Amino acid sequence: MADLQSLTEAVVEMQEDAALAMTRELLAGGEDPTQVFGAYQAAMEEIGKRFERNEYFIPELLMSGEMMQTASEIIKPHLGADGVQGKQKRGKMVLATVQGDIHDIGKNIAAMMCDLNGVEVIDLGVDVPADRIVAEVAASGADIVGLSGLLTLAFDPMKEVVTKLTAAGLRDKVKVILGGGQLDEQVRTYVGADAFVTDAVTGVNYCKEWLG
Ligand code: B12
Numbered sequence: 041m042a043d044l045q046s047l048t049e050a051v052v053e054m055q056e057d058a059a060l061a062m063t064r065e066l067l068a069g070g071e072d073p074t075q076v077f078g079a080y081q082a083a084m085e086e087i088g089k090r091f092e093r094n095e096y097f098i099p100e101l102l103m104s105g106e107m108m109q110t111a112s113e114i115i116k117p118h119l120g121a122d123g124v125q126g127k128q129k130r131g132k133m134v135l136a137t138v139q140g141d142i143h144d145i146g147k148n149i150a151a152m153m154c155d156l157n158g159v160e161v162i163d164l165g166v167d168v169p170a171d172r173i174v175a176e177v178a179a180s181g182a183d184i185v186g187l188s189g190l191l192t193l194a195f196d197p198m199k200e201v202v203t204k205l206t207a208a209g210l211r212d213k214v215k216v217i218l219g220g221g222q223l224d225e226q227v228r229t230y231v232g233a234d235a236f237v238t239d240a241v242t243g244v245n246y247c248k249e250w251l252g
Contacts, residue, residue, distance in 0.1 A: 042066050044079040051083035052090075054100060056107050063111050073118040074241050077149060080108050081239065084145075085221070108145045112152065119156050130158040130251040131183035134176045136168035138189045138197040143220075147188035150219050150240040157244045159184070159251065170200040174208050182214060184247055187233070190220045195227055202232040215250045219243055 042062035050059040066076055087104045090096040133154055137147050144166045151161045162180055164172060177185055185205065187198050198218060205211040216233040219240070228236040237243040 042069075044071070044075060047076070047079040048083045048086070051080055051104065051107055052086045054103055054107075056103070056110075059107060060110060060114065063114050067115065067118050073115045076111075076115055077240070080111055081221075084108065088221075105145055109148075112145075112149060116152055119153070128158060129160045130248070132160045132162065132180060133184040133186050133247065134162045134164065134173060134180060134182040135186040136164040136173050136188065137166040138173075138187050138194050138201065139167055139169050140197055141189045141191045141194040142166045143188070143190040146190065146219060146221070146240070147186075150186065150188065150243055153240045153244050154186075154247060157248065159244075159247050161186075170197060170204045173201050174204045174210065177205065177210055177214060178208060183251060185214050185216045186219060186243070187216065187231075188219045190222060192222060194220070195231060198227075198231045198233070206232075215246075217243060217246055 042065040044066070047059060047062045047066065050062060063076060067073060084104060087096055087100060091101060135147060135151055137144050151163050154161050162176060162182065164176060173185065176182070185201065187201060189195070189198055202211065202216055205214065205216070218228060218231060218233045218236040221238055223236040223238060225236070235246045237246065
C-alpha cells in the first residue's frame with residue numbers, strides 16, 4: 041500500500057518507477073494532490089541534505105529533478121479536477137527564477153498552482169536579469185512579481201529586482217513575493233519583498249488575498 045512516507049522514501053532512494061507508481065496509486069485513491077507534492081518536496085529536502093554531506097552528487101540532483109517534473113505532469117490534472125481551478129483570471133503575475141539561479145522545478149509548480157487558481161502567469165524562465173523582469177512588469181501591468189530562487193546567491197539578484205522596481209516607479213503598484221526553500225523572514229526584509237513562501241499553496245493564498 042502506498043502512503044506519503046513511502047513515496048518520500050522512494051524518491052530519496054532514486055526509485056523512480058516505484059515513486060511514480062505510488063504517485064498514481066495515491067491520487068487514484070483520492071489523496072490530496074498538494075500532499076503528494078509535499079511528499080516530493082520533503083524528499084528534495086533530504087536529497088539536498090545528502091548532497092551537502094557528499095553522499096549524493098549532481099547526478100542525483102538531476103535525477104530527482106526529472107522525477108519531480110514527471111510527477112508534476114501526473115499530479116497536475118488532479119489539481120484541476122479537485123475544484124481549485126479558477127474560471128476567471130483574478131490578476132497577473134510576472135514570474136521568474138532570478139539571475140544566477142537555474143532551479144525551476146518549484147517555480148514551475150508555483151506557476152501551475154497560480155494558474156489553476158485564477159492568476160495569469162507570465163513566466164520568464166530561469167536566470168532572468170532584473171532589468172528584464174522590471175521591463176515585463178511595466179509592459180504587462182502585472183499586479184504581482186513572483187521571484188523564485190533556491191541559492192543563497194539568489195538573494196542579491198532578488199534585492200536588485202526590488203531596487204529597480206522602485207527606481208522605475210513600479211514598487212507601489214505591485215506586490216513582490218519570493219519563493220524557495222532557503223528563504224526566511226530575514227531574507228524577505230533584506231530583499232524588501234511583501235512576502236516569502238517555502239511552499240506554493242501558501243503562495244497562492246497570498247495572491248488570492250492581494251487580488252481579492
Ligand atoms: C534538484 C536540484 C538541483 C537541480 C535543479 C533542476 C531544476 N530544473 O530545477 C540541478 C542539478 C540543476 C541543481 C543545480 C545546482 N544546485 Co541544486 N538542488 C536541487 C534540490 C535537490 C531540489 C530543488 C527542488 O526542486 N526542490 C523541490 C521544489 C518543489 O521546492 P522549491 O524549489 O522550494 O519550490 C517550492 C516552494 O519554494 C515554492 N516556490 C518556489 N518558487 C516559487 C515562486 C513563487 C512566486 C511562489 C509563490 C512559490 C514558489 O513552491 C514550490 C512548491 O511548493 C535542492 C535541495 C533543496 N533542499 O531544495 C538543491 C539545492 C537548491 N542546490 C544547491 C546547489 C549548491 C546547486 C549547485 C550550485 C550545485 C553545483 N555545485 O553545481 C547548482 C546551481 C546551479 C544554478 N546556477 O542554479 C543547494 C543550494 C545551497 C545554497 N544555500 O545556495 C541546495 C539547497 C542543495 C544543498 N542542500 O546543498 N540543483
